[in-house]
Amino acid sequence: MRVCVLGGGVVGVASAYYLAREGHTVTLLEARDELAQETSLANGAQLSYSYVAPLADPAVLPKLPGWLLDRNSPLRFVPRLDWRQWTWCLEFLRACRTGVAKKVTAQLLGLGQLSRDGVHELVEREALHFNYQRNGKLVVYRDPVAFDGARRQLEYQASLGSRQQALDAAACVALEPALASVQHKLAGGIHTPSEEAGDCHAFTVGLAAAATRRFGASFRCGTRVTGLRHAGRRVVAARTDAGDIEADAFVVAAGMQSVPMLAPLGVTLPLYPLTGYSLTAPTQPGHHHPPAISVTDLHYKVVYARLGERLRIAGMVDLIGRHPRADARRVALLARQARETFPDGANFDAATSWCGGRPATPDSKPLIGATPYDNLWLNTGHGALGFTLACGSAALLADAMAGRPSSLDASAFALMR
Numbered sequence: 001m002r003v004c005v006l007g008g009g010v011v012g013v014a015s016a017y018y019l020a021r022e023g024h025t026v027t028l029l030e031a032r033d034e035l036a037q038e039t040s041l042a043n044g045a046q047l048s049y050s051y052v053a054p055l056a057d058p059a060v061l062p063k064l065p066g067w068l069l070d071r072n073s074p075l076r077f078v079p080r081l082d083w084r085q086w087t088w089c090l091e092f093l094r095a096c097r098t099g100v101a102k103k104v105t106a107q108l109l110g111l112g113q114l115s116r117d118g119v120h121e122l123v124e125r126e127a128l129h130f131n132y133q134r135n136g137k138l139v140v141y142r143d144p145v146a147f148d149g150a151r152r153q154l155e156y157q158a159s160l161g162s163r164q165q166a167l168d169a170a171a172c173v174a175l176e177p178a179l180a181s182v183q184h185k186l187a188g189g190i191h192t193p194s195e196e197a198g199d200c201h202a203f204t205v206g207l208a209a210a211a212t213r214r215f216g217a218s219f220r221c222g223t224r225v226t227g228l229r230h231a232g233r234r235v236v237a238a239r240t241d242a243g244d245i246e247a248d249a250f251v252v253a254a255g256m257q258s259v260p261m262l263a264p265l266g267v268t269l270p271l272y273p274l275t276g277y278s279l280t281a282p283t284q285p286g287h288h289h290p291p292a293i294s295v296t297d298l299h300y301k302v303v304y305a306r307l308g309e310r311l312r313i314a315g316m317v318d319l320i321g322r323h324p325r326a327d328a329r330r331v332a333l334l335a336r337q338a339r340e341t342f343p344d345g346a347n348f349d350a351a352t353s354w355c356g357g358r359p360a361t362p363d364s365k366p367l368i369g370a371t372p373y374d375n376l377w378l379n380t381g382h383g384a385l386g387f388t389l390a391c392g393s394a395a396l397l398a399d400a401m402a403g404r405p406s407s408l409d410a411s412a413f414a415l416m417r
C-alpha cells in the first residue's frame with residue numbers, strides 16, 4: 001500500500017519507519033527544509049517511560065492560583081480571546097479527577113513500555129547516534145509535601161510494574177554528586193534506573209536515514225501540505241505546493257499543524273500548544289561538572305540531560321496563544337534556575353535558547369488511530385512526551401492500519417474516546 005505521512009517530527013518519522021518496515025511504500029512530506037525543525041528540535045531529551053502521569057491531576061488544582069499569580073512559576077497563563085484556549089482549559093479541569101488521572105497513568109505507562117521496547121530494538125538494529133544514555137533518572141523534590149505525594153505515586157506505579165526507589169537528600173547527592181550545592185534544599189528524590197535520555201533531533205534524522213536505507217522510505221522536505229483532497233469518506237491526495245500527491249492511506253503527524261490541516265475535513269482535534277523553553281549549554285571536561293544522569297528538579301519543573309559535551313535544560317508550561325514565541329524573561333529565568341541547581345554544570349553564558357509548543361490534549365493522551373475517513377489516520381497530540389512515546393505510538397498505529405490486535409487497548413488513544 002502507498003502511505004503518505006504528513007509531518008517530519010519524531011512522531012511522523014517513527015510512523016514512517018514502522019510502516020516502511022511492514023512493506024508499505026512510504027512517502028513523508030515535511031514543510032521545513034529539514035526534518036525535526038519544530039517541536040522535536042531541542043526538547044528536554046528525556047525518554048521517561050515511567051514519568052508519564054498526566055498534567056491534569058487533582059493535585060495541581062490547589063496550586064493553580066499561586067502559579068497563575070507568580071510570574072516566575074513553572075506555569076503561565078495569558079488569557080486570549082480564543083475559544084480553543086478556553087475549551088482546552090475547561091477540558092483540562094474536567095480531567096483533573098483522581099480516577100481519570102490514575103486510568104490515564106496506567107494507559108500511558110503501557111504505551112511507555114511499548115516505546116521502550118521499540119527504542120531498544122531500534123538501537124540494536126540501526127546505527128543511531130543520538131547521545132543515547134541508559135543511566136536512569138533522578139527526580140528531586142525540595143518540598144517535603146510534594147515528596148510524600150511522589151512516594152504515594154511510586155507505590156501506585158509499583159503496582160503497575162515500575163521499578164523506582166525513594167532516596168533521602170544525602171543518597172540523591174551520592175547518586176548524582178553534581179547536586180551537592182543544593183543538598184540542604186532537597187527533601188529527597190525518586191530514582192528510576194530504567195529511564196533513558198538522548199537527542200530527539202539526532203534520533204529523528206537517524207531513524208529517517210535508516211528507513212530510507214533499509215526499507216526505501218522517501219522523505220520529501222520542503223514540501224508543505226496545503227490541504228487534503230477527498231472523495232466521500234476517502235482522502236485521495238495531499239495538496240502540496242509541488243502538486244497533488246496521491247496515496248492509498250494518509251497519516252497526519254503534523255504536531256500542532258494537524259489542527260488546521262484537518263479542520264476543512266470537519267475533523268476537530270482537541271490540541272493546544274503548551275509552550276516550553278530549552279537551553280543547550282556547552283560543557284568542558286574537567287572544568288564543568290554537569291549531572292551524569294538525567295535530573296528533574298520538580299520544584300522548578302526543569303529537566304536536565306547530558307548530551308555528549310552539552311547540557312540540555314528544559315522546562316516551563318506557558319498557555320500564551322497558538323504561536324509559541326521566545327520570551328526572553330522566561331529564558332533568563334530558566335538560566336537562573338539552572339545556575340542555582342548546578343553552579344558549575346556548564347558554560348551557561350554560551351547557551352543557545354529555543355522554544356517549542358507541545359501539541360497537547362487536555363488529558364495528556366495522544367491521538368492515535370482512525371478518523372471518520374476510511375484511509376485517514378492520526379498520530380499526534382503527544383504533548384510533553386512525544387520523544388518518549390513516539391516508537392510505541394508508531395507500533396500502535398501500524399497495528400491499527402494492518403487491522404491487527406495490539407498488545408495495548410488502542411481504543412484508549414482513539415479520537416473519539
Ligand SMILES: Cc1cc2nc3c(=O)[nH]c(=O)nc-3n(C[C@H](O)[C@H](O)[C@H](O)COP(=O)(O)OP(=O)(O)OC[C@H]3O[C@@H](n4cnc5c(N)ncnc54)[C@H](O)[C@@H]3O)c2cc1C
Nearest residue numbers: 007009011031040044045046225255257276385386387388
Ligand atoms: C520545552 C520542551 C521540552 C520537551 N521535553 C521532552 C522530553 O524531554 N521528552 C519527551 O518525550 N518529549 C518532550 N517534549 C515534547 C516533544 O518534543 C513533542 O511531543 C514532540 O516533539 C512532538 O513531535 P511531533 O512529531 O508530533 O511534532 P513536531 O516535532 O512539531 O513535528 C511536526 C512536523 O510537521 C511539520 N508540518 C507542519 N505542518 C505541515 C504541513 N502543512 N505540511 C508538511 N509538514 C508540516 C512540521 O514542520 C514539523 O516538522 C518537549 C517539548 C518542549 C516544547
